[in-house]
Amino acid sequence: MDGLVIDDVSMRFELPNGSHVQALQNVSLNIASGELMSVLGPSGCGKTTFLNIIAGFLAPTAGKVELNGSAVSGPASERGMVFQQGALFEWMNVRDNVAFGPSMKKMAKSESAGIVDHLLETVGLQDFKDKAVYELSGGMQQRVALARCLANDPDVILMDEPLGALDALTREKMQGLVLKLWKETGKTIILITHSVEEALLLGERLLVMAPRPGRIHKEYRLPFADMGVGADLREVKKMDGYSETREEILTMIWDMEEEIMGRAETEQ
Amino acid sequence: MIIALIYASIFVIAFIAVRLVSRLMTARKDFTSLKTVTFGDESAVSPDRAATVISVLGIFLIWGAFTGSAIAPIHVPGPFIGDTSFTYTARNPDGQRDRADVAIRVHVVGEDVEAPELAGGDEGFAKNDSAKVAAWRSGLVRVRRNDEGGREDGYEVVQVNGQSIAPGESVAVDDGTVSMTAKGTLSFEPEKGWQMEKIWLPAPEDVWSRLVEIASDGYRNFTLIEHLGWSLIRVIAGFALGSLVGIPLGYAMGLSNFFRGWFDPIVEFMRPVPPLALIPLVIIWFGIDETGKIILLFLAALWIMTIASRAGVSGVNITKIHAAYSLGASKWQIMRHVIVPNSLPEIFTGARVAMGVCWGTVVAAELVAAEKGAGQMIVAASKFQLTDIVIMGIILIGIIGYGIDILMRRAERFLVPWKGRS
Numbered sequence: 001m002d003g004l005v006i007d008d009v010s011m012r013f014e015l016p017n018g019s020h021v022q023a024l025q026n027v028s029l030n031i032a033s034g035e036l037m038s039v040l041g042p043s044g045c046g047k048t049t050f051l052n053i054i055a056g057f058l059a060p061t062a063g064k065v066e067l068n069g070s071a072v073s074g075p076a077s078e079r080g081m082v083f084q085q086g087a088l089f090e091w092m093n094v095r096d097n098v099a100f101g102p103s104m105k106k107m108a109k110s111e112s113a114g115i116v117d118h119l120l121e122t123v124g125l126q127d128f129k130d131k132a133v134y135e136l137s138g139g140m141q142q143r144v145a146l147a148r149c150l151a152n153d154p155d156v157i158l159m160d161e162p163l164g165a166l167d168a169l170t171r172e173k174m175q176g177l178v179l180k181l182w183k184e185t186g187k188t189i190i191l192i193t194h195s196v197e198e199a200l201l202l203g204e205r206l207l208v209m210a211p212r213p214g215r216i217h218k219e220y221r222l223p224f225a226d227m228g229v230g231a232d233l234r235e236v237k238k239m240d241g242y243s244e245t246r247e248e249i250l251t252m253i254w255d256m257e258e259e260i261m262g263r264a265e266t267e268q
Numbered sequence: 269m270i271i272a273l274i275y276a277s278i279f280v281i282a283f284i285a286v287r288l289v290s291r292l293m294t295a296r297k298d299f300t301s302l303k304t305v306t307f308g309d310e311s312a313v314s315p316d317r318a319a320t321v322i323s324v325l326g327i328f329l330i331w332g333a334f335t336g337s338a339i340a341p342i343h344v345p346g347p348f349i350g351d352t353s354f355t356y357t358a359r360n361p362d363g364q365r366d367r368a369d370v371a372i373r374v375h376v377v378g379e380d381v382e383a384p385e386l387a388g389g390d391e392g393f394a395k396n397d398s399a400k401v402a403a404w405r406s407g408l409v410r411v412r413r414n415d416e417g418g419r420e421d422g423y424e425v426v427q428v429n430g431q432s433i434a435p436g437e438s439v440a441v442d443d444g445t446v447s448m449t450a451k452g453t454l455s456f457e458p459e460k461g462w463q464m465e466k467i468w469l470p471a472p473e474d475v476w477s478r479l480v481e482i483a484s485d486g487y488r489n490f491t492l493i494e495h496l497g498w499s500l501i502r503v504i505a506g507f508a509l510g511s512l513v514g515i516p517l518g519y520a521m522g523l524s525n526f527f528r529g530w531f532d533p534i535v536e537f538m539r540p541v542p543p544l545a546l547i548p549l550v551i552i553w554f555g556i557d558e559t560g561k562i563i564l565l566f567l568a569a570l571w572i573m574t575i576a577s578r579a580g581v582s583g584v585n586i587t588k589i590h591a592a593y594s595l596g597a598s599k600w601q602i603m604r605h606v607i608v609p610n611s612l613p614e615i616f617t618g619a620r621v622a623m624g625v626c627w628g629t630v631v632a633a634e635l636v637a638a639e640k641g642a643g644q645m646i647v648a649a650s651k652f653q654l655t656d657i658v659i660m661g662i663i664l665i666g667i668i669g670y671g672i673d674i675l676m677r678r679a680e681r682f683l684v685p686w687k688g689r690s
């Protein structure tokens with residue numbers, strides 16, 4: 001089958017003290033190729049675990065993940081990953097960071113140079129090719145990370161709070177960039193975020209997860225991502241249904257957080 | 269003690285002066301000067317170059333002042349040099365007393381001088397005497413020898429400069445002290461002053477001229493360059509071997525459970541053993557020639573480099589490894605393009621420490637046994653009390669050690685500019 005199939009995945013961490021954490025329980029989900037999905041949920045509900053399993057860094061204790069019909073058994077370049085921060089290689093300049101994937105595949109320099117130039121132009125860093133990455137601002141570094149991931153031409157891009165460390169203004173610009181890249185490249189993107197607004201803007205589908213055990217609580221299909229491509233995101237936020245959905249999800253997450261707090265109190 | 273007090277007062281005066289001057293002169297307008305919180309902000313502390321210059325000058329000033337050096341504008345009082353005299357009163361067995369003069373010539377150590385000539389006019393049984401004494405030393409003055417009846421029992425010296433004296437006592441006279449030995453002989457000790465004698469501490473210019481001399485003539489069959497060069501070659505050879513083994517070993521320990529388990533007890537045991545403690549064993553096993561020294565330095569560098577590269581591997585951020593895997597890198601490629609470059613800053617830090625330790629260890633090993641080398645040079649010189657060579661050697665050892673560290677820091681900035689930037 002085309003796309004990403006997550007079939008009845010469970011993940012249970014055994015702790016050294018004998019107890020365990022059920023980070024995910026019976027999560028099933030199909031994501032068609034080219035879909036843009038955002039994932040929301042209270043802290044500790046298993047979002048990162050979910051993404052790590054798809055990326056292949058963790059093997060689930062039950063269930064399986066398939067991409068385009070073949071089972072995922074480890075990390076591979078078809079599933080690219082963008083981290084919150086700290087994943088760039090400081091010992092390489094911007095160009096070499098972006099060219100990392102192609103050069104690992106032994107692609108000729110002449111061939112990869114074109115790809116790198118094109119991507120750096122897409123993310124607006126054509127003038128920073130020879131800079132060291134530690135000389136760039138946080139937002140620029142995340143653009144390098146995006147370009148580096150795209151240079152490998154993956155089928156799926158996994159992002160774990162990619163914009164979480166940025167200031168509000170940079171963040172809004174980057175949200176526009178993600179939308180633009182999604183439309184231009186047609187990649188499947190799964191994006192974890194803590195911001196409800198970001199989840200609304202950057203999700204054709206929006207997944208709300210619930211904790212203890214980690215599971216899918218509710219799923220939305222939203223029109224805002226399509227509207228947002230190439231448009232002013234602040235205009236999108238004024239659209240019909242935007243604030244209603246936002247309030248609904250915020251209430252939902254607040255209730256979950258309160259439930260967690262309550263549970264924690266009764267446990268004590 | 270006095271030197272420490274003088275040093276402390278120079279420090280205080282310089283501190284006040286530099287603060288005053290810098291407050292008057294500079295209205296700096298850089299970022300640091302705009303910081304309001306500087307106490308506790310390490311980045312706002314930079315060495316005051318004026319203080320550095322004064323500090324170095326101060327050391328040379330004190331050194332020069334206490335050695336009577338030409339480079340110091342002021343000197344502490346030196347030893348008395350020149351002619352002086354005192355009188356003594358003797359009593360013969362009959363109870364008669366007579367006075368006579370003693371002329372003393374105090375001369376520079378090693379200089380050949382005549383004792384002062386006696387003026388005429390000398391009545392009575394006690395006869396005038398003369399003697400020569402070297403500065404910083406004391407000399408016996410056998411005043412009775414030429415006296416009439418001076419060798420008889422009951423003939424005694426009873427006064428010096430009119431003050432009574434007995435065996436074991438002493439009397440202060442002009443430019444020195446006269447004391448009487450248990451046998452009743454007088455001994456004159458000229459004023460020593462505060463300056464240091466050459467065999468304790470030579471003046472800076474003496475050390476310099478010795479450096480010039482040894483640089484051109486060599487010392488003990490080897491030129492200065494050979495002495496220092498051999499020490500350096502040993503350090504470089506030992507360090508290179510230690511790195512060659514230690515870095516891969518550290519990587520293996522950082523990447524494999526088995527290696528970690530196997531070498532952990534060895535490394536953790538050897539780490540706290542100072543290399544100097546291995547010198548006797550290395551000499552027993554390998555003798556005093558080059559093999560022994562290089563093995564010693566190899567061991568000194570090995571554990572430091574192993575631990576540094578192990579720390580470099582363990583310190584790699586797991587997201588970088590994950591990122592590299594998702595970008596399609598193989599294990600070998602991750603090793604080469606992520607783990608190795610990521611560990612280089614740690615390895616450089618280790619290399620700096622290792623070079624410092626090796627340099628110290630080689631000097632110590634040469635002190636114990638060697639034919640050539642910086643340490644050998646100073647220990648050989650010390651046996652002949654050639655303090656100027658010893659001090660010159662110590663200064664050169666310090667300069668070279670400092671030079672090595674500066675070179676390593678330069679190399680670090682050039683080769684791993686990303687250090688501390690992630």
Ligand SMILES: Nc1ncnc2c1ncn2[C@@H]1O[C@H](COP(=O)(O)OP(=O)(O)OP(=O)(O)O)[C@@H](O)[C@H]1O
Pocket residue numbers: 013014015021022023041042043044045046047048049050214
């Ligand atoms: N390696 C691990 N060992 C033990 N427990 C783990 C491990 N990794 C995650 N967990 C637990 O699994 C649960 C889910 O963790 P996860 O990191 O997936 O949460 P998250 O939703 O990403 O949280 P956040 O929003 O704070 O990033 C948490 O309770 C966490 O304590």
Ligand SMILES: [Mg+2]
Pocket residue numbers: 047048049160
């Ligand atoms: Mg997380």
